[in-house]
Amino acid sequence: MTRTNLMAGTILATALSAVIATGAAAQTELSMWYHGAGGEVESAIINRIVDDFNASQDDWAVELQSFPQGSYNDSIIAAALAGNLPDIIDVDGPVMPNWAWSGYLQPLPLDESVIENFLPGTKGEWNGELYSIGLWDAAVAMVTRRSYLEDNGIRIPTLEEPWTREEFDAALVTLEETGEFQYPLDVGMAWTGEWYPYAFSPLLQSFGGDIVDRESYATAEGALNGDAAIEFGEWWQSLFERDLVPGTSQDPADRETGFVEGKYAISWNGNWAAVPILAEYGDDTLFLPAPDFGEGPVIGAASWQFGVSATSEHPEGAAAFIEFALQDEYLAEFSDGIGLIPATPTAAEMTENYAEGGPMAVFYELSEEQARLRPVTPGYVVAAKVFEKALADIANGADVIDTLDAAVDEIDADIERNQGYGH
Amino acid sequence: MSRSRLTQSNRAGWAMALPGFGLIAVFIILPFFLAFGLSFTNQRLISPNPTEWVGFDNYRQLMGLGVLTLEPERDEAGAVIRDEDGAIEYPRLRGFTRGNPDYAHLDGMREWLSWGWGEDRVVVLARDVVFMTAIVNTLTFVLVVAPVQAAIALGLALLINQRLRGINVFRTIYFMPVVVSIVVVSLLWRFIYDGNDGLLNNILSALSFGVFEPVDWLGNPGTALPAIMAMSIWQAVGFHMVIWLAGLQTISPTLYEAAEIEGSSRWQTFRYVTWPGLRNTAVLILIVITMQAFALFAQIDVMTGGGPLDSTQTIVFQAVERGYGKQDISGGSTISVLLFLLVLTISLIQRYLTRERS
Amino acid sequence: MAQIDPSNRGLRLAARYAVLVLIAVIFIFPLVFMVVSSLKPDQQLLSDTGSLRAFLPVGDIGLGNYAAAFQRAPVGLFIFNSVLVTGITVVLSLLVCSLAAFAFVFLEWRGSGLLLSVILATLIVPFETIAIPLLLIVNQLPWIGLDGLSTGWLNSYRVQILPFVSDGLTIFLFVQYFRDLPRELIEASRVEGASWWMIYRRIVMPLAGPVLATAAILKFLVMYNQYLWPLMVVQEEGYRPVMVGLQYFFQLNRAWGEIMAYLSLITLPVLAFYFVLQRAFISSIASTGVKG
Structure with missing residues (x-):
C-alpha cells in the first residue's frame, strides 16, 4: 500500500x-x-x-x-x-x-x-x-424416582415433613442394601467450584453451623468449627466412609448421566438438571426437599x-x-x-x-420457603474456596476437627488481612 | 583468545540481540519485578483498601516453620494416659498454636510432620502446611519426571532414527500426544483413570484375569501424583524425542562410518560417538524438562485440583489458587519469587554437576 | 556380513515393526478415542468409555456433533484467530530468537554473557505467575494504529502476539544448536569479508533446519493452547482463540460429543502444521549430512 x-x-x-x-x-x-x-x-x-x-x-x-x-x-x-x-x-x-x-x-x-x-x-x-x-x-433438591422409594418402603418426604437425619440415613442404607445401585446418593463431588458452598453449606446450616459467623462477619470461629459444624463434618465424612456417595474423584460424566443411567438412586441436584430427568422418567420423577438435620431444611439461594x-x-x-x-x-x-x-x-x-x-412447581416453593443466601459478605469469595477444600479433605478422610479448625484459621486470617471487609 | 578479533563486534552483537532481549525485558522481566515488588506488600487482586508495605510478612507466612515436642498426657499419678488402642495421648496442638502466649512463635501454625521420640512426640509445624506439601510434591514430580522422561525420549529417538520404510509414520504417531493440548489430554485421561469403570482398571483386570482390584487412581492420595506423572510423561515425551532427534542429526555420519570400520559394538558406538555428540542436547533437554516440570499446573487444575488430601498440590497451582482464586495477589507473587529462587538454586547446582570437565 | 539368512532378517524386521507398532498404539489411543467419540451420541459415548468400544466407530455413528458444535460457537472464527496469532508469533519468534542466539554464540560483545544469563533465568518464570502484572503493563502500553496514538492493548491481536515473540527457551534452543555448528565456517566467511547479516542468512540459517522445526513446533503448541492470557486481555468475541472457545462447550449439562468434535476440529491445524514441518525435518537431515 x-x-x-x-x-x-x-x-x-x-x-x-x-x-x-x-x-x-x-x-x-x-x-x-x-x-x-x-x-x-x-x-x-x-x-x-x-x-x-x-x-x-x-x-x-x-x-x-x-x-x-x-x-x-x-x-x-x-x-x-x-x-x-x-x-x-x-x-x-x-x-x-x-x-x-x-x-x-x-x-x-x-x-x-x-x-x-x-x-x-x-x-x-x-x-x-x-x-x-x-x-x-435456582434451587437444589434430591431427585429420585417414586418407584425407588415405594419399592423399598421408604416414606416420601414432603415440604411440611421432610426427612429427619435418621430417616435420611436409614433410607440411604436401605437403598444401598438393595444392591441395585453403585451408590444410593450422588451429591456431585465432581462439580468442583461454587457447587460445594452452594449445595453443601445449606446442609451445614441445617445442622446449625455456617461458613462464617453472620452476626459479625468478622470470624468463622464457632460457626465453622463449633459443635454443630463438627457434627456435620463427621456425618459428611461417614457418607464417604460408608460408601454411600461417590467421592471427589467422581467422573464428571457420571455426575451428569449417572442418575439417568440408574447408577445412583438419589441425586442432590439443581433444578437446571431436572429437565432431562423429567424427560426420562416422567411422572415417576420425584423432587424431594432437603432433609432436616435439626435446624430445619435449608437450600442455597x-x-x-x-x-x-x-x-x-x-x-x-x-x-x-x-x-x-x-x-x-x-x-x-x-x-x-x-x-x-x-x-x-x-x-x-x-x-x-x-x-x-x-412438574417442577415444588422448586418454586422450595425456593420461597427454604432458600437461604450464602454469607452476604465480600469475604465470601475466599471463604467459599476454603470451605470447598475443607469439605473435599473431610470427604477424603482428613481429621474433621483439625480440618475445620484450619479452615477457620484461614478464613479469619483472610478477613483480618482485608481489614474486616468493610463490615 | 585467538579468534576475538574476527568475532569482536559490540555494535552488531547488541543490534542482533536487542529485539529478543528487549521483548523479554518488557514482557517477562518487568512483570516479574512488579511481582517481586508486590510480594512485599499486602496488595489484593481487588480491594478498596490501600496497599501497604509489609516487608517479609508474606515470606514468613509461607515459609514459617517451628518444632514442638509434645509430652504425653499424664494422670495424677504421673502415668502416661493411653487410649483404648494403647496409643499415647498427647495434648491438642491447637492449645499451643492458638493464642498461647508461651508459644507466641508458633501462633497460627499447623502440624506438618511428626514422629515419636520415646514417649514424647516431635512435631514439625509449618505456618502454611499446604505450601510445604506443594514444594515436596513439586520436587518429587521433578525428580521422577525429568530423568525418566529424558531417558524414554532418548530411547524413542534412537528407535525412530533408523532407516525403515514408513518410519515417518511412527515418528508422527509418537509425537501425537504432544499436539493435543494438555488440558484436553487431562480431560481424556480422567475417563481412563476413573475408579469404577475406567479403561485402565478394565484393562488391568482383563490382563490379570480379574485378580486386579480396581484402583481409584485419582481419588487415592497414594496413586494420584504417580498417575499424573505417568500421564505427563506420556504426553510430553514425544516432544523431547524430537529434540533428541534434532541432536542426533547434528552428529556427522562420517563418525558412524569410522566406528563401523573399527568394528565397534552398538553400545560402544552409542557410548563414544552418539552420547558425546548429544552433550548440548542433553543439557538442553534436562533444563527444559526441569522447567516444565516445575511449572506443573494444567494437569492438576483439570484432574485433581490439588487433592485428594493435598497429595497433588504443586507450587504453581498454589500460586494461581492464591493469586486468582483467593484474590491474594501478593501471596501469589511471593510464591512466584520463591519458585524462582528455588529453581535458580537447583539449576546452578545442575550446571555445576554437568559442567565441562576439561 | 557376507551371509545373512533372509528369513532371519525378515524376522528381525518384523520384530522391529512389532515394537514400533506397540509403542504407536500407546501413543495414539487418546486421539483415536477423541475422534471416534466425536462421532457418537452422548449417551453411547459415555457408556463406551470403559471398554475397547471407546476406540471403535461402532453403534450410532454420524456427524451430528460437528453440526451442533458449529451451531453452538463460531468455531471457524476461533480457529482463524488462533491460527493467525500463532502463525505470526511463530514467524516473528524464529527470526528474533535465532538472531539473538546467533549474536550470543558467534559474536563477541560486551555484556553478552550477562545478558544471556538473564535471558536463561527468565526460563524459570512460569507465565501464570506474572500474568497479572503483565496485564497491568499491557494496559498502559501505547500503540500507533490507523486512528493514531492510543493507550492500552486490550482486545487486539497484538496483545496476544507480542508478549510471546521472544522467550528464553527458544533462544536457548537456538544457542545450544548453534554451539554445535563448526565455528571455522563462520570465521572463514568473516575473513572473506561477509557481513554478520550475510553469515546469519546464508550460512547459519540454512543449517538450522532441525532447530527451526523444533522451535516452531514448541512455539506453535504454546501459542495455540493459550488460555489464561486471552481470557484476561480479550473481551470481544471477535478476537477469541480456540481454547477460550472450548469453554463454550462446558455448559452445566456437558455435551461430550460436541466437545470431542470441537477438540478434533481444533487439533487439525496443529497436525497440519506438524506434517509440514515433518517435511522440513526430512530435508534438513539431507542438508546436515552434507554439512558434516
Missing part, C-alpha cells in the same frame, strides 16, 4: 465511522456483558430482550458481549483491573458483595415497587443497598443477577434496560428455556414447569 492509499483508507474509515455514529446518535450506546456464551437457548433469549429493548425506546442501545460461564468471573476481574468494564454486567449472587465492595458495581437505581414480588433469592442487597437483581433463582458497573456513565440507562428485562414475559421465557425458577409468582404461572401443578 502506498502512502496515499493508506491516507485515503484512513479518511474513508474515519468518514464511514462518522456516518455510522451520526446514524445512531439518537441512541446512547450501553455495553453489556453476559455469561451465556455457548448456551444457545439462553443466548437467543438474551439477544431477543436486547433487541426488544433497543427497539422499544430511542435513548439507549444495548450492545451485548457474551462470555462462556466457566471463565466469566476471571474475565470480569481482569477487565476491572484494566479499568475496562462495560455498563451492565451480570454477577453470580454470592459474589456480588465482593464486587460491590471492590468498587466494580454501583447501587442499582431501581424502584422498590418493581421488585416487591420477586423471590428473596433474586435480590442482591449489600450494605443496605440493592446492587443486583435476578430474573430467576441466589443465582445470576444483573447489575451496573461502577464505571458506567449511564446508570439510568443501564437501570432502564434491567427494568425492561424484568418483565414477566422474559422471566417465563428464561424459565421455559433453561429450566430456572422464574423470579415472580405471576411469571411462574406463565411457565410450563412452575405453574400451579406443574
Whole structure:
C-alpha cells in the first residue's frame, strides 16, 4: 500500500465511522456483558430482550458481549483491573458483595415497587443497598424416582415433613442394601467450584453451623468449627466412609448421566438438571426437599443477577434496560428455556414447569420457603474456596476437627488481612 | 583468545540481540519485578483498601516453620494416659498454636510432620502446611519426571532414527500426544483413570484375569501424583524425542562410518560417538524438562485440583489458587519469587554437576 | 556380513515393526478415542468409555456433533484467530530468537554473557505467575494504529502476539544448536569479508533446519493452547482463540460429543502444521549430512 492509499483508507474509515455514529446518535450506546456464551437457548433469549429493548425506546442501545460461564468471573476481574468494564454486567449472587465492595458495581437505581414480588433469592442487597437483581433463582433438591422409594418402603418426604437425619440415613442404607445401585446418593463431588458452598453449606446450616459467623462477619470461629459444624463434618465424612456417595474423584460424566443411567438412586441436584430427568422418567420423577438435620431444611439461594458497573456513565440507562428485562414475559421465557425458577409468582404461572401443578412447581416453593443466601459478605469469595477444600479433605478422610479448625484459621486470617471487609 | 578479533563486534552483537532481549525485558522481566515488588506488600487482586508495605510478612507466612515436642498426657499419678488402642495421648496442638502466649512463635501454625521420640512426640509445624506439601510434591514430580522422561525420549529417538520404510509414520504417531493440548489430554485421561469403570482398571483386570482390584487412581492420595506423572510423561515425551532427534542429526555420519570400520559394538558406538555428540542436547533437554516440570499446573487444575488430601498440590497451582482464586495477589507473587529462587538454586547446582570437565 | 539368512532378517524386521507398532498404539489411543467419540451420541459415548468400544466407530455413528458444535460457537472464527496469532508469533519468534542466539554464540560483545544469563533465568518464570502484572503493563502500553496514538492493548491481536515473540527457551534452543555448528565456517566467511547479516542468512540459517522445526513446533503448541492470557486481555468475541472457545462447550449439562468434535476440529491445524514441518525435518537431515 502506498502512502496515499493508506491516507485515503484512513479518511474513508474515519468518514464511514462518522456516518455510522451520526446514524445512531439518537441512541446512547450501553455495553453489556453476559455469561451465556455457548448456551444457545439462553443466548437467543438474551439477544431477543436486547433487541426488544433497543427497539422499544430511542435513548439507549444495548450492545451485548457474551462470555462462556466457566471463565466469566476471571474475565470480569481482569477487565476491572484494566479499568475496562462495560455498563451492565451480570454477577453470580454470592459474589456480588465482593464486587460491590471492590468498587466494580454501583447501587442499582431501581424502584422498590418493581421488585416487591420477586423471590428473596433474586435480590442482591449489600450494605443496605440493592446492587443486583435476578430474573430467576435456582434451587437444589434430591431427585429420585417414586418407584425407588415405594419399592423399598421408604416414606416420601414432603415440604411440611421432610426427612429427619435418621430417616435420611436409614433410607440411604436401605437403598444401598438393595444392591441395585453403585451408590444410593450422588451429591456431585465432581462439580468442583461454587457447587460445594452452594449445595453443601445449606446442609451445614441445617445442622446449625455456617461458613462464617453472620452476626459479625468478622470470624468463622464457632460457626465453622463449633459443635454443630463438627457434627456435620463427621456425618459428611461417614457418607464417604460408608460408601454411600461417590467421592471427589467422581467422573464428571457420571455426575451428569449417572442418575439417568440408574447408577445412583438419589441425586442432590439443581433444578437446571431436572429437565432431562423429567424427560426420562416422567411422572415417576420425584423432587424431594432437603432433609432436616435439626435446624430445619435449608437450600442455597441466589443465582445470576444483573447489575451496573461502577464505571458506567449511564446508570439510568443501564437501570432502564434491567427494568425492561424484568418483565414477566422474559422471566417465563428464561424459565421455559433453561429450566430456572422464574423470579415472580405471576411469571411462574406463565411457565410450563412452575405453574400451579406443574412438574417442577415444588422448586418454586422450595425456593420461597427454604432458600437461604450464602454469607452476604465480600469475604465470601475466599471463604467459599476454603470451605470447598475443607469439605473435599473431610470427604477424603482428613481429621474433621483439625480440618475445620484450619479452615477457620484461614478464613479469619483472610478477613483480618482485608481489614474486616468493610463490615 | 585467538579468534576475538574476527568475532569482536559490540555494535552488531547488541543490534542482533536487542529485539529478543528487549521483548523479554518488557514482557517477562518487568512483570516479574512488579511481582517481586508486590510480594512485599499486602496488595489484593481487588480491594478498596490501600496497599501497604509489609516487608517479609508474606515470606514468613509461607515459609514459617517451628518444632514442638509434645509430652504425653499424664494422670495424677504421673502415668502416661493411653487410649483404648494403647496409643499415647498427647495434648491438642491447637492449645499451643492458638493464642498461647508461651508459644507466641508458633501462633497460627499447623502440624506438618511428626514422629515419636520415646514417649514424647516431635512435631514439625509449618505456618502454611499446604505450601510445604506443594514444594515436596513439586520436587518429587521433578525428580521422577525429568530423568525418566529424558531417558524414554532418548530411547524413542534412537528407535525412530533408523532407516525403515514408513518410519515417518511412527515418528508422527509418537509425537501425537504432544499436539493435543494438555488440558484436553487431562480431560481424556480422567475417563481412563476413573475408579469404577475406567479403561485402565478394565484393562488391568482383563490382563490379570480379574485378580486386579480396581484402583481409584485419582481419588487415592497414594496413586494420584504417580498417575499424573505417568500421564505427563506420556504426553510430553514425544516432544523431547524430537529434540533428541534434532541432536542426533547434528552428529556427522562420517563418525558412524569410522566406528563401523573399527568394528565397534552398538553400545560402544552409542557410548563414544552418539552420547558425546548429544552433550548440548542433553543439557538442553534436562533444563527444559526441569522447567516444565516445575511449572506443573494444567494437569492438576483439570484432574485433581490439588487433592485428594493435598497429595497433588504443586507450587504453581498454589500460586494461581492464591493469586486468582483467593484474590491474594501478593501471596501469589511471593510464591512466584520463591519458585524462582528455588529453581535458580537447583539449576546452578545442575550446571555445576554437568559442567565441562576439561 | 557376507551371509545373512533372509528369513532371519525378515524376522528381525518384523520384530522391529512389532515394537514400533506397540509403542504407536500407546501413543495414539487418546486421539483415536477423541475422534471416534466425536462421532457418537452422548449417551453411547459415555457408556463406551470403559471398554475397547471407546476406540471403535461402532453403534450410532454420524456427524451430528460437528453440526451442533458449529451451531453452538463460531468455531471457524476461533480457529482463524488462533491460527493467525500463532502463525505470526511463530514467524516473528524464529527470526528474533535465532538472531539473538546467533549474536550470543558467534559474536563477541560486551555484556553478552550477562545478558544471556538473564535471558536463561527468565526460563524459570512460569507465565501464570506474572500474568497479572503483565496485564497491568499491557494496559498502559501505547500503540500507533490507523486512528493514531492510543493507550492500552486490550482486545487486539497484538496483545496476544507480542508478549510471546521472544522467550528464553527458544533462544536457548537456538544457542545450544548453534554451539554445535563448526565455528571455522563462520570465521572463514568473516575473513572473506561477509557481513554478520550475510553469515546469519546464508550460512547459519540454512543449517538450522532441525532447530527451526523444533522451535516452531514448541512455539506453535504454546501459542495455540493459550488460555489464561486471552481470557484476561480479550473481551470481544471477535478476537477469541480456540481454547477460550472450548469453554463454550462446558455448559452445566456437558455435551461430550460436541466437545470431542470441537477438540478434533481444533487439533487439525496443529497436525497440519506438524506434517509440514515433518517435511522440513526430512530435508534438513539431507542438508546436515552434507554439512558434516
